[in-house]
Amino acid sequence: MNNQTAWWKKSVVYQIYPKSFYDSDGDGFGDLNGIREKLSYLEKLGVDVIWLNPIYESPQVDNGYDISNYKKIEPQLGTMEDFDMLLKEAHEKGIRIILDLVVNHTSDKHPWFTEAKKGKENPYHDYYIWKDTIPNNWGSSFGGPAWEYVEETAQYYLHLFAKEQPDLNWENPKVRKEVQEILRFWLEKGIDGFRMDVITLISKDPAYPDGPVIQNKAYGSYYAGCASGPRVHEYLQEMNREVLSKYDIMTVGEAPHTSADEAAPYTASDRHELNMVFHFDHMHLDYDENGKYAKNRVKLTDLKEVMTKWQDTMHECDGWNSLYWSNHDQARAVSRFGNESEPYRVKSAKMLGTILHMMQGTPYIYEGEELGMTNAHFESIDEYKDVEALDIFRDFTERKGFSEKDTLELLGLKSRDNARTPMQWDNTVNAGFTEGTPWIGVNKNCKEINVEQCLADQDSIFYYYQKLIQLRHEMPIITDGVYELLDKENESVYAYLRKGEKETLLVVGNFTDKTINYHIEEKVQAKKSRLLISNYNAAETFERDLSLEPYGACVYLLEAEK
Ligand code: GLC
Numbered sequence: 001m002n003n004q005t006a007w008w009k010k011s012v013v014y015q016i017y018p019k020s021f022y023d024s025d026g027d028g029f030g031d032l033n034g035i036r037e038k039l040s041y042l043e044k045l046g047v048d049v050i051w052l053n054p055i056y057e058s059p060q061v062d063n064g065y066d067i068s069n070y071k072k073i074e075p076q077l078g079t080m081e082d083f084d085m086l087l088k089e090a091h092e093k094g095i096r097i098i099l100d101l102v103v104n105h106t107s108d109k110h111p112w113f114t115e116a117k118k119g120k121e122n123p124y125h126d127y128y129i130w131k132d133t134i135p136n137n138w139g140s141s142f143g144g145p146a147w148e149y150v151e152e153t154a155q156y157y158l159h160l161f162a163k164e165q166p167d168l169n170w171e172n173p174k175v176r177k178e179v180q181e182i183l184r185f186w187l188e189k190g191i192d193g194f195r196m197d198v199i200t201l202i203s204k205d206p207a208y209p210d211g212p213v214i215q216n217k218a219y220g221s222y223y224a225g226c227a228s229g230p231r232v233h234e235y236l237q238e239m240n241r242e243v244l245s246k247y248d249i250m251t252v253g254e255a256p257h258t259s260a261d262e263a264a265p266y267t268a269s270d271r272h273e274l275n276m277v278f279h280f281d282h283m284h285l286d287y288d289e290n291g292k293y294a295k296n297r298v299k300l301t302d303l304k305e306v307m308t309k310w311q312d313t314m315h316e317c318d319g320w321n322s323l324y325w326s327n328h329d330q331a332r333a334v335s336r337f338g339n340e341s342e343p344y345r346v347k348s349a350k351m352l353g354t355i356l357h358m359m360q361g362t363p364y365i366y367e368g369e370e371l372g373m374t375n376a377h378f379e380s381i382d383e384y385k386d387v388e389a390l391d392i393f394r395d396f397t398e399r400k401g402f403s404e405k406d407t408l409e410l411l412g413l414k415s416r417d418n419a420r421t422p423m424q425w426d427n428t429v430n431a432g433f434t435e436g437t438p439w440i441g442v443n444k445n446c447k448e449i450n451v452e453q454c455l456a457d458q459d460s461i462f463y464y465y466q467k468l469i470q471l472r473h474e475m476p477i478i479t480d481g482v483y484e485l486l487d488k489e490n491e492s493v494y495a496y497l498r499k500g501e502k503e504t505l506l507v508v509g510n511f512t513d514k515t516i517n518y519h520i521e522e523k524v525q526a527k528k529s530r531l532l533i534s535n536y537n538a539a540e541t542f543e544r545d546l547s548l549e550p551y552g553a554c555v556y557l558l559e560a561e562k
Helices: 032-037 039-045 080-092 111-116 173-189 232-242 260-267 300-316 345-357 387-399 404-414 451-456 461-474 476-480
Strands: 013-016 049-052 069-073 096-101 147-150 155-158 193-196 250-254 276-278 362-366 482-486 493-499 503-510 516-519 528-534 545-548 553-559
Touching (some): 032 080, 039 080, 069 080, 069 173, 080 096, 080 173, 096 173, 096 250, 173 232, 232 260, 260 276, 260 300, 300 482, 345 461, 345 503, 345 553, 362 461, 493 516, 503 516
Parallel strands (some): 013 049, 013 362, 096 193, 193 250, 250 276
Antiparallel strands (some): 482 493, 493 503, 503 553, 528 553
8 A cells, every 4th residue: 555645644543442431321331332422523523533442351450451352342331233333333424443452461361361371281371471480570560570470380471561461472373363363353344453552562582681670660671571572573564464454454553662763663664564653752751760650741842852753753764653642541631741720721732732733643632632631630549440550559658658648649640540531521410421420530620621611612622623633634734744843942832844845834832821922943934824723813924923822822834935
């Protein structure tokens, strides 16, 4: 397929966390029929693709990232018939659907694992990674060691995540065939691609080396022996050759601990692996010595450096960027990168949308981002549900000596549950998400921030996002233009160009709550100019000096001087 014209390069993806989107049957969990009921809402927003977090049968230890049957729908979410209808109705509206492929690990309740642990002779034993003695110091992502003992085999199995998420042994060709079979099953149903969970971790260094102990953790980091391991490119090329290349789909791989240079071989079009990856470089900018759970705010110059590096590298290698501020594992975009306090919430949310959506790549909108939904502001640990949050609370209060108050403050800033509170539909009880008891608490600000309110206000974030999406659909320069950062050292304003053959886009965003008189570099000349979008009353034509309101953002189309 010719990558130049690939549909996913012009698409905007909307991420749905099914459990928290809309509950159609009153059991407190969102479900597939709930998504179906809200398709018109997504159609109105104008998105092209929906990415569904895992919908397969799962004990829900990690909210669906622990799968016990890849070909069955999680009963809380619905049935296969519900899924088929959802896919059909989405397609009828011109919306594609991609699914989450979680194949670094399964659930410990998956029949492969229940067989595997019966004994070394069991045909499924080699589907997982076993060692007679613990080979290294690796810790698992959700606390404790990454190795768990099983009496029946008198061996330890590897789990990079919870102990209920044993890692698959990709060295075993049978495992790779099983994965291909799962891919085919869903692709034959007509889905439009996959987001591949921690796919860069599937190939382990056979030496299983110790990892450095970082971020004051109790164990060593597994990344040294897992991230972009020795055979990962071979595995992905095989998957592509055997299955993916036969369908007109998109693929995006989650790529923790992958630099832009390391990402190039995954996404370069001539490599036939993935279309794009999710990197974490901008997510790491506010880490401190304890890692993610830190009070730091991102420094704008650092953010510009990271985004620019990815824009440049993906462009040079003929790869492709995925663009995101938030997802189900991160804090809410406006709380973390913008300003969630009034009167700046709406402005800063639009500014963030502008800066991201005008870049080269495929933008991802996380559910509720188009409303400017904020962090949860939970007050007690009892409100948290996430396995990671509960582990951090234990680890910080018991081992690291943090007070409960300080730990709750950190969780309030960064916990994954911030993104997982129910979608806020209206100002009725439970934000209109469910008629039952929601599985996780609804954000207290749902009376003010909700879909109903946004749809009634022509000046809302929703309509602003709608326009950003429309612009991408209408203007090839947003897909193709060459990115160029301006004013690299400026700590308050993010300004960049997207250069086409005849025209240029100028994108400017004020990341502060101050009005700024901003002087655009002399080299940015324009014969004619036109304002495309702005979140304040910006001048209709481009002037070298812009008066940027707090969190003001604007985009001009410039016709070049010859
Ligand atoms: C990915 C998912 C995250 C999950 C983990 C283990 O990072 O996005 O939600 O907990 O993988 O599957």
